[in-house]
Amino acid sequence: MNKSILFVLTLFLINTISYFSGSNVIYASRSILMNSFMAKSTYVSKAVPVEESPRSRDYKIPEDESENTSYRSDRTTPYIDLNTSSDTEIIPWKGPKLVVIDPGHGGYDPGAVDKGLVEKEINLDVSLRVYSILKKSGVLVLLTRKDDSFSEPRERIDFANKKEAALFVSIHSNWMRDTSLHGTMTLYYPSQRLRAGYLNEIDYATGIQQELMNGIGTSDRGIIDRPNLTVLKHAKMPSVLIELGFMSNPSDAVQLSSDDFRQKSAEGIAKGIIKALNKIDPPK
Numbered sequence: 001m002n003k004s005i006l007f008v009l010t011l012f013l014i015n016t017i018s019y020f021s022g023s024n025v026i027y028a029s030r031s032i033l034m035n036s037f038m039a040k041s042t043y044v045s046k047a048v049p050v051e052e053s054p055r056s057r058d059y060k061i062p063e064d065e066s067e068n069t070s071y072r073s074d075r076t077t078p079y080i081d082l083n084t085s086s087d088t089e090i091i092p093w094k095g096p097k098l099v100v101i102d103p104g105h106g107g108y109d110p111g112a113v114d115k116g117l118v119e120k121e122i123n124l125d126v127s128l129r130v131y132s133i134l135k136k137s138g139v140l141v142l143l144t145r146k147d148d149s150f151s152e153p154r155e156r157i158d159f160a161n162k163k164e165a166a167l168f169v170s171i172h173s174n175w176m177r178d179t180s181l182h183g184t185m186t187l188y189y190p191s192q193r194l195r196a197g198y199l200n201e202i203d204y205a206t207g208i209q210q211e212l213m214n215g216i217g218t219s220d221r222g223i224i225d226r227p228n229l230t231v232l233k234h235a236k237m238p239s240v241l242i243e244l245g246f247m248s249n250p251s252d253a254v255q256l257s258s259d260d261f262r263q264k265s266a267e268g269i270a271k272g273i274i275k276a277l278n279k280i281d282p283p284k
Contacts, residue, residue, distance in 0.1 A: 093166065093197030093280045099134060099141045099273055100160035102170040102231060103127035104241075107150025112175035114247045115257075119173045120148065122256055126244065127171050129266030130273075137274060153230035161236045166196040167204065167276055168239035169269065170231045173256055174246045182249040183219030184212055187241040189232035190225055194239075197280035201238035207279075208240055208272035215268040216261060218245050218252060238276070242269065 103124040105111035111119030127143060134141040142163065144156040160168045174185075188205035195201075205223040213220045221243075226232060232239050244265055245252035255261040 090195065090198055092282065095164050095166065096140055097167075097277050097280060098163055098165040099139055099167045099169070099277070100144065100163065100165040101127050101131055101134075101141060102144040102156045102160075102168065104170055104172040105150075106145050106148055109150050112173065112247050114175060115250075115253045117173075117247050117253060117257060119175070119247060122173045122244070122247075122262070123171050124148070126262050126266050126269070129263060130169075130171070130269050133266060133270040134273065137270070139274065139277065154234060157231045157234045157239070160239075161234070165237050166280060167273060168231070168235055168237055169208070169273065170239070170241040171269070172241060172243050174243040175248045176246060177248070179246075179248050179250065182246050182252045183221040184216065184245055185209070185221035185243045186212070186223045187226040187229065187232065187243065188223055189227055189229065189235070189239070194235065194237060196238055198282055199238055199276055199279040201240070203279065204238040204272075204276045205240045207275045208242065208269060211272035211275065212242070212265065212268040215264040215271075216255070218255065 103120070103126075105120035105123060107120075109120065111123065113119065124145070124147075128146070131141055131143055142165075144151065144159055156170070157168065174181075186205045186209040188201045190200075190202050193200065202223070209220070209223050226241070229241055232241060245256050247253050247256060
């Protein structure tokens with residue numbers, strides 16, 4: 001059988017199973033298959049068109065966690081006083097206070113697609129706004145992508161590690177089959193107890209979430225420990241992944257499509273980053 005035909009049939013099967021099962025493993029398999037085919041095939045010359053159907057994703061609340069669990073939509077995580085929360089040795093920060101912003105997904109990986117919204121476009125729009133605000137504030141900042149291009153999650157965090165960034169933030173939008181789920185959350189990975197000077201990742205995540213909640217009208221889902229995300233667990237600096245809202249929820253989707261909401265989200269993220277940068281130095 002022609003390899004191109006075999007690829008199309010396999011991809012169709014994976015997409016079909018993924019849609020009805022909501023499996024993260026299947027979604028990952030689809031991405032791996034697509035990467036392999038695009039790397040080897042001489043027939044692919046353009047990005048794969050965005051499909052107008054949502055799918056299960058790697059960055060989200062697991063499928064088996066519903067409104068009846070600790071992840072119900074009105075959930076908030078108590079903010080934490082971190083002055084004595086970590087016994088990690090504090091080493092004064094000597095490098096540049098570089099911030100790396102990562103607009104999630106991109107290129108042939110659209111992320112979630114629902115209600116006329118495409119996640120990669122939202123992520124890039126908000127990220128560019130954050131980048132602009134930080135630049136105008138005199139912050140040293142870089143982006144993992146400035147356009148509709150794709151790179152693997154490991155490549156994104158490796159870029160930040162090689163640049164010896166002080167902070168990393170990945171910006172995303174959420175999706176779930178349960179359309180009642182809504183709100184904004186900031187994910188972190190505290191197991192490594194990473195610091196940039198006097199700042200650690202829980203303090204960083206807390207500040208970001210607080211500033212977002214001060215400026216946008218979504219439900220506060222708090223900060224959540226997520227140990228299985230590549231851009232968090234392979235970081236060498238405090239890093240967070242922000243889920244701005246649920247594209248699958250009608251109310252959140254309206255906000256995510258709003259220019260005003262995106263600007264306020266960017267302003268909140270930028271304020272949280274600037275607050276974090278100020279905490280890197282010893283308290284005066």
